Amino acid sequence: MEVSFNLNGEKVKCKINPTISLLELLREEMGLTGTKPGCNEGECGACTVLIDGISVNACLYPAINIHGKELVTIEGLVTAEGKLDEVQQAMVKHGAVQCGFCTSGMVMNIKAMQRNLEHAHHVPGENIRVQPDRKNIMKWLEGNLCRCTGYVKIIDAAEEVLNKNKI
Amino acid sequence: MDFSVVSPQNLSQLRNAIRTLQRKPYRIGAGYTDLLMELRKSDTSDLTVINLAQINDxxxxxxxxxxxxxxxxxxxxxxxxxxxxxxxxxxxxxxxxxxxxxxxxxxxxxxxxxxxxxxxxxxxxxxxxxxxxxxxxxxxxxxxxxxxxxxxxxxxxxxxxxxxxxxxxxxxxxRNHKQTQHIHSGFIKVGTRNAMECSVVSLAYHIQVEESGYVIDAGIGIGASAPTIRFAEKAALNLIGKNMQNFTDENRNEFAKKVLTYASPISDVRATSWYRKEVLYNISKSVLV
CATH class of the missing domain: 3.30.465.10 (Uridine Diphospho-n-acetylenolpyruvylglucosamine Reductase; domain 3)
Structure with missing residues (x-):
């Protein structure tokens, strides 16, 4: 089966086995290993990617359904000049990375919250915008597990970056 | 995993897909949050997954x-x-x-x-x-x-x-009734932790109240307490005609007892049957604050 989609800003086409997950497609077929395999059951959030701007666990997403969609992985956040995204910069500044295994998933889900803040009011009937306070950030990130338990610094980083351009 | 997949693009293709699979095993895939896990654990050699994700309807x-x-x-x-x-x-x-x-x-x-x-x-x-x-x-x-x-x-x-x-x-x-001025509606979920949790007991309530404070309609659903989710009809009917502002302890106990008559929970890794009943009784009472 052939799928074509937008991957980190570029159009791609590939032939896939229809039973594989998006995580398998990314890591094993495309060599994009920034998206981490943790539990492979949708519990840990290490494999979080953005599909059409919303965060999804790649391990539970059938690769065939990426057809026609826009996919952003952690590799897509860095600019061509190698500059880190502001969410990544905030993580570095706050020392929010310990072993690093959960980091790419955390960054992608914080990115999704940032996008909700910017876009929520553009969708008809879906105009509820989540306020970026600590309680809501913790709720938003409840599906991302950090087994170094470095949550405080991760939430500090998210809080700073999400409140930067307050509308 | 070696199942086959069909991805209908509209309703009529979906109906055709189901029609052609009447004598074969098939599963319908929507969000896949449960299904993919299940397929990974089972023999899927003869199975077709009807993928709803690409339907435009x-x-x-x-x-x-x-x-x-x-x-x-x-x-x-x-x-x-x-x-x-x-x-x-x-x-x-x-x-x-x-x-x-x-x-x-x-x-x-x-x-x-x-x-x-x-x-x-x-x-x-x-x-x-x-x-x-x-x-x-x-x-x-x-x-x-x-x-x-x-x-x-x-x-x-x-x-x-x-x-x-x-x-x-x-x-x-x-829709809620036209006379409804206030809704007392919520969902109580009790689990062993907050995030990513499957309910040990859950209770959904939707109580419609008219201007003077009297209940004109009520719906009570209980989860993880019986083989299926149940509608606690007697408990819901018991509220109708009562004033939301004047519930006594006696009312609360009576209501909770009626909710409990719908519960026949099992004991499993997450909680015992006794615990589930105790929790259900107490959260039921807490609905009528």
Whole structure:
């Protein structure tokens, strides 16, 4: 089966086995290993990617359904000049990375919250915008597990970056 | 995994896909948050997955706010329910159930149809849908629709009244009464931790109150307490005509006892039957603050 989609800003086409997950497609077929395999059951959030701007666990997403969609992985956040995204910069500044295994998933889900803040009011009937306070950030990130338990610094980083351009 | 996949692009292709698979095993895939896990653990050599994710049909994937009803397509995600203004304002029990389901990433793909068709006794959105006295619209391969009250949709743990030639098309919520001035509506979920938790006991309540404070309609759904999600009818009827502002301890106990008559919980790794009953009794009382 052939799928074509937008991957980190570029159009791609590939032939896939229809039973594989998006995580398998990314890591094993495309060599994009920034998206981490943790539990492979949708519990840990290490494999979080953005599909059409919303965060999804790649391990539970059938690769065939990426057809026609826009996919952003952690590799897509860095600019061509190698500059880190502001969410990544905030993580570095706050020392929010310990072993690093959960980091790419955390960054992608914080990115999704940032996008909700910017876009929520553009969708008809879906105009509820989540306020970026600590309680809501913790709720938003409840599906991302950090087994170094470095949550405080991760939430500090998210809080700073999400409140930067307050509308 | 070696199942085959068909991806219909519209309703008529979906009906054809189901028709051609009448004598073969098939599963319907919507959000895949449960299905992929299940397929990884089982022999899938003869199985076909009918993939709903690529269907373009408004009835299946939109929330439609009408004068007397709200239609929710089976493919509507938990996130879309959380973010919908009409549901947040008028059916808080459903909004809260959707908002407390699993995690952000799961809510972004998990569908209300999947939550109902999985027919888990602990389904969160399904419990709220029961309290709201909703109806399910089932469609068969000929395009013929059948409407069933949601309580009759569940026939046992993980079984529904869906026939092999049918699929769940949409859910219809009745609007609150015109005389309703205030709604006391919410979803209480008790688990062993906060995030990513499957309910140990859950209770959905939707109580409509007129201006003077009298209850004119009530719906109570209980989850993880019986083989299916149950509508605690006697408990709901017991509230009608009572004044929300004057509940006594006696009223609260009477109500909780009536809720409990619908519970026949099992003991499992997450909780004992005794514990589930105790919790259900206490959260029922807490509804009538």
């Amino acid at each position: 408004n009835g299946l994937s939109h929330i439609k706010s009408l004068v007397n009803h709200v239609h929710i397509g089976a493919m509507v995600t938990a996130t879309s329910i959380c973010m919908n203004d009409d549901i947040a304002r008028r059916f808080p029990t459903l909004q809260q159930a959707a908002a407390n389901l699993a995690s952000t990433q799961i809510r972004n793909v998990a569908t209300i149809g999947g939550n109902l068709c999985t027919a888990s006794p602990s389904g969160d959105m399904a419990c709220a849908i029961v309290a709201l006295k909703a109806h399910c619209v089932l469609m068969n391969v000929d395009g013929k629709k059948r409407v069933v009250p949601v309580v009759d949709f569940f026939t046992g743990p993980r079984t529904t009244c869906l026939k092999k030639n049918e699929f769940l098309y949409k859910i219809i919520l009745p």
